[in-house]
Amino acid sequence: MSSNVTGGYVCRGKLLIHIAENGHSYELDCDESTVVEAVQRFIESMAGIQFGDQLLLCGDMKLEASEALGAYKLPSDEQEVFCFNKARLQANAAPPPQEQIETHVIPEPSPPSSNHDPHPLDNAVDPALKALPSYERQFRYHYHCGHAIYSRTIGKFEICERLLREQKVEERAIDIARRNLDYFFKILNQNYMDFQKCYTQQHRAHSDLLxxxxxxxxxxxxxxxxxxxxxxxxxxxxxxxxxxxxxxxxxxxxxxHKQFDNKVSQFKHVFGKLKHDVEDLFSSKASLPIRDLELMIKERYRHINEQRSIMQSLSKDVSTVKKLVDDCLSSQLSSSLRPHDAVSALGPMYDVHDKNHLPKMTACDSSISELLDYCKNKKNEMNIFVHSYMQKIAYIQHTIKDVRLQFNAFSEAIKRQDAVFEGLKVVRGIGPAYRSCLAEVVRRKASMKLYMGMAGQLAEKLAIKREEEVRRREDFLKAQSSYIPRDVLAGMGLFDTPSQCDVNIVPFDTSLLDIDIRDIDCYAPESLVGLPFKSEKPGNSRTSLSMSNSSTSSDVTGNAVVTPEKYESEDFDVCDMFDVAGTSKIEVENAKLRADLASAIARICSLSSDVEYESLDDSRADSLLKNAAEKTAEALQQKDEYVKHLESMLKAKQQQCQSYEKRIEELAQQLSDQYMQARKCLGNNDAAYSTKADDCRSEILDHTERQLACRSSELMDEISCTSNRDDAKDGLLPTMTSKPQEVDENMTDSSGTQNLHLDSSMMDPQRDEQLLATGSSLDVLPSEAPADPSLSAAKVNADVVLELQRALEDKANQQAETESRLKSALEDMSKLGLELENSRKLLDESQMNCAHLENCLHEARQEAQTHLCAADRRASEYNTLRASAVKMRGLFERLKSCVNASGGVAGFADALRSLAQSLASSASDAEDDGTVEFRACIKVLAEKVGILSRQRTELLDRYSKAEAANKQLSKELEERKELVKTLYTKHQLEKQQVTIG
Structure with a gap:
């Protein structure tokens, strides 16, 4: 069905409208400028649903009567509109009527008769020719009977398909209603979960207080x-x-507490029942799945195909018999085919029609009739199911509205509970406040030291500036006095000098209690603060404090104390502090540490009540997480720097060891060459001694090589371990802040000692040249022997022995010195190994601490994300409520201005009419039910006031007309009176005249 409601506009599309209660569909020719109200009027005229009872939904969008279809991107081939009847959603609404099926009645054809349809061959002499027209009429009758059956079957099958489509429409309407209900219930369920979370936290805190x-x-x-x-x-x-x-x-x-607990229990029961109803509603389905009905219709479609093939056969037989009759009439029948043969061929065809084709078509029609009855029953069942299902949805939505209204009451009740327990929380607040006050006393006492240190630092800086200025002035006068006389310079005032700066501090805070940082735990123990944090175990609060809020360093006694990241004054630098006015650098630093520790204690006392039961607000949680992230980043940076420093140090030590190893190999090679030259000189007599010296040398070299190889492997293991730790990229605990510097100094000192000890002896080029010169002299001695062997042989042998003994003594001394140097070098290398082992242990400890910090940071991020999501939801809800309240306030102000408007009743009616029109034009989908109801009330009020105004105007017109008529009648009455008086006077005069006469 189609209709055009756009007037002079050009039709740009068709809007498909479905009725949810029965699945009927309508097509409306319209364009994007067509208002929704026109669509509702069309539905009212076609489906009989009253205008005020219509609820139009397009997907998840609700169509407002005052809006145009273009606002919802309609009409569109991909979008369809569903119309819900509000009157059917009420609990006392009557069930839908039974489905009325209107089938097109096709009458049966009348039996053939020669009287009604004469034929030229009816009077033929040959019985065969006379039978041909009868067969033609019978075949035509069979065709018309089949066509009537086929037409009825097609009509019934189309109705079955229409009923299936309507059931699919009803199913989609149910899905839309379910999605709408699911959307609102999810919002309500989320609100309930947030309420339960808030209530659980409050209940746990209040129960703990009680x-x-x-x-x-x-x-x-x-x-x-x-x-x-x-x-x-x-x-x-x-x-x-x-x-x-x-x-x-x-x-x-x-x-x-008990009363509120009972109320919440009742509310929990109500919400549980609502949730159970919603789950039951979502789990219920129609009695007959539509897919089964669709398969049944598709399976019965074969009957239509079978009837269509039978109709084709009947039509072909009619054509055949007609051709035979026409041939006989024209006397053109072939000699090979006699009329008797044609009649004998038509007889079996007639039997097929009568006994096969027509009964089959009747059977197919009966099957489709049964399918139609089945579809009708299922359609009625679907209508009843949709009716009851929509009523359940309407009831649940009404319940959801009631529960939403109760949320506001319970939110106010939670606030009242907090106000009631506020006085009882004093019991928990006295202890932290007392401990915080003591910490503030300690902080203020320590701040005086800091104040004095800052003053001394300022005085020292000013003194340095003064010395620089004095030196600059002296240099200037020295340079210019050779040109300008001194009296002229004095006249210019260039001989003045800047005065000394004397910083004096007036004593303050003299009335503070004489307590120290250790007295806080004595007079106000940590147990007064309250329960320990959820993330820490009892007894570890001080550790958690140092882990989360501060880093650690060492004081003058070497103990670890808590130090914050940054002091309040950025200009104060403890590292640059000089000893000024009895305040040393260490005293100022310790005072700064005590002040920061006291501040941290006071801060924890103030935050303990907030974070005790996970009630920390989002802003404070964000600040704490930000501080923790900054501390973790700084620790990671310190760890990376320290790892790089260790790597560079290990590389330097490895290079030193390689240089030592290379130098030892060179010295060993030199010794080996000298021993080889000495053995050539001594010959066989000194072979044993040379062998002993070679064994000693090889033993020394082997021991040295084993030591160097061991230390080199240890160094390589340390480097690889350090590299693996660096790849882990974990954070460094604050306890490593001061340790790297100590390790660096120790290792630097040891390396310096090694260099001085080894380089002066093992790398002595003069000693190497002496050794080489000695070896050369030994090689030359045999060639310079006297010519007479008998006289000089003994003398030469004695000289050679003495020379060799001296060379051996020198070599032995050199060997002893080398061994002592190697021993000292090995001792230094063992010390270096111990230091490296300590460094590795520190790195392992930092690795574990970094992993713990990463876990804590991950948990904090997750908790912060949870709080952030909850805050976003609450903010969005608050913004929605605030926008609704502001909008309602504005609407009431506009209504108030209409009421107070001047101009009487007419002005009030015009103001209301303009207000209703402006509200209708500014309506949107995002408005809540209160705004829509207010707009509807304003519209009804404007209409009623307009009617009253028109009635008043009509009454005033009628009154004015009546008054004018009364005035006219009074005027005529006066004229008649005057006329009567005149006539009376005239009559009296005439009477007197008659009397006188």
């Missing part, structure tokens, strides 16, 4: 005040408050 009230009271009673603060009425922390008032407050909080 259960541990006696313990907290005893804790305050057991904590004595500092003797300087004690009075006759104040001995402990419990004396700072009235215990009786706290007991009364405890009773009030206990009653309120």
């Amino acid at each position: 259960l541990n009230f006696a313990r907290d009271i005893e804790k305050l009673r057991s904590c004595k005040l500092i003797p300087a603060l004690q009075t006759s009425s104040r001995k402990c922390l419990l004396d700072l408050v009235k215990e009786e008032n706290l007991r009364k407050w405890l009773e009030n909080c206990t009653g309120s």
Whole structure:
């Protein structure tokens, strides 16, 4: 069905509209400028659904009556509109009527008769020729009977397909309603989960306050005040408050806690029932799956094909018999085919028609009729199911609205519970406040040292500036006095000098308590702060503090203390502090550390109540996470720098060892050459001694090579281990801040000692030249022997022996010196190995600590992401509520201005009409139900006020007309009175005249 409601606009598309309650569909010719109201009027005229009962949905969008279709990107071939009848969604709505099927009645053809349809061959003499027209009429009758059956079957089958399409439409309508309900229920369920989370946290905190009230009271009673603060009425922390008032407050909080717990339990039961209803609704399905019905219709379509083939056969037989009859009429029948043969051939064809074709078509029609009845029953069942399903959805949506309204009440109740328990939280707040105050005293005492240090540093900087200025002035006068006389320079005032800067500090904070950082735990133990953090174990709070809020360094005693990242004054630099006015650098640094530790203690005392039960707000959580991220990044950077330093140091040591090894090999080669030359000189007599010397030399070389190889392998292992740790890219604990510098200094000193000890002896070129010269002299001695062997042989042998003994003594001394040097070098290398082992242990410890820091950071990021998501949801909900409230406030202000508008009733009606039109033009899909209802009320009010205004105007017109008519009648009455008076006077005069006459 089609209709055009666009007036003079050119049709640009068709809008497909489905009725959800029965699956009927309509097509509307329209364009993007067509308003939704026109579509609703069309639906009202076609489907009979009242205008006010229509709810139009396109996907997840609701169509407003005042908007144009172009606002929803309609009409479109890919979009379809579903119309829901609000009247059918009510609980007392009547069930839908039974489906009315209208089939097109096709009458049966009348039997053939020669009287009604005469033929020229009816009077033929030959019975065969006379039978041919009868066969033609019978075949035509069979064809018309088959066509009637086929037409009825086609009509029934089309109705079955239409019923299937309507059921598919109803199924899609149910899916849309389910998606809409699922969307709102998911929002409600998320709100409920957030409420339960908030309530659980609050309930756990309040229950802990109530259960541990006696313990907290005893804790305050057991904590004595500092003797300087004690009075006759104040001995402990419990004396700072009235215990009786706290007991009364405890009773009030206990009653309120139980009452609110009961209310939440009831609300939980209501929400559980709602959730159960929603789950049951989503799990329910239609009695007959549409896919089975669709398969059944497709399977029965074979009957249509079978009837179509039979109709083709009947049509062919009619053509055949007609041709035979025409041939006989024209006397052109072939001699080979006699009329008797034709009649005998038509007889079996008639039997096939009568006994096969027509019964088959009737059977197919009956099968399609059964299918139609089945589809009709399933369509009625589907209508009933859709009706009940939509009523359930409407009931659940109404329940969802009620639950949403209860959320606001429970949110206010949670705030009231916090206000009720606010007085009871004093019991938990006294201890942290007292500990924080003591920490503030320590901080202020330490800040005076810092203040003095900063003043001394400033004075020292000014003194340096003054010396520079004095030197500059002296240099200037020295350079210019040779040209300008001194009296002229003095007249210019160039001989003045800058004055000294004297920094004096007036004493302050003289009334502070005489306590130190260790007195905080003595007079205000850490147990007063409250329960330990969730992420730490009891007894590890100080460790967690140093891990999360500070790094560690060493004080003058060598103990690890907590140091923050940065002090408040960026201009103050402890590393550049000089000894000024009795305040040394170490004193100022320790004072800075004590002040920072006291600040950290005070900060933890103020935050303990917030993070105790995971109630930390998002802004503070973000700041803590940001600080932790910055500290972790700094630790990672320090670790990377230290690893690079170790790698460079190990490479330098490896190069030194390689140089030592190379030098030892050179010396060993020189010794080997000298021994070889000496053995050639001594001959066989000294072979044993040479062998002993070679064995000693080889033993020394082997021992030296083994030591160097061992140390080289250890160095390579250290380097590879360091490289593997560097690849892990984990963070470095703050405890490594001061250690690298100590390791560097020790290793530098040891390496310097090694160089001085070995380079002066092992790398002595003069000693090498002496050794070479000695070897050369030994080689020359035999060639310079006297010519007479008998006289000089003994003398030469004695000289050679003495020379060799001296050379051996020198070699032995050199060997002893070499061994002592090698021994010292090995000792130094063992020390270096110990230092490297310590460095490796430190790196292993830093690796474990870095892994722990990474885990903590990952958990903190996940928790922060959770808080951020919750905050985004709450912010979006708050923005939505605030925008709705602002919009309603604006609407009420506009209504108020209409009420207060001047101009009487007509002006009020015009103002209301303009307000209704502006509200209709500014409507959007994002508005809530309250705004829509307000707009509808304004529209109805404007219409009713307009009607009253028109009635008043009509009454005023009628009154004015009546008044004018009354005035006219009064005027005529006066004229008649005057006329009557005149006539009366005239009559009297005439009467008098008659009397006189």
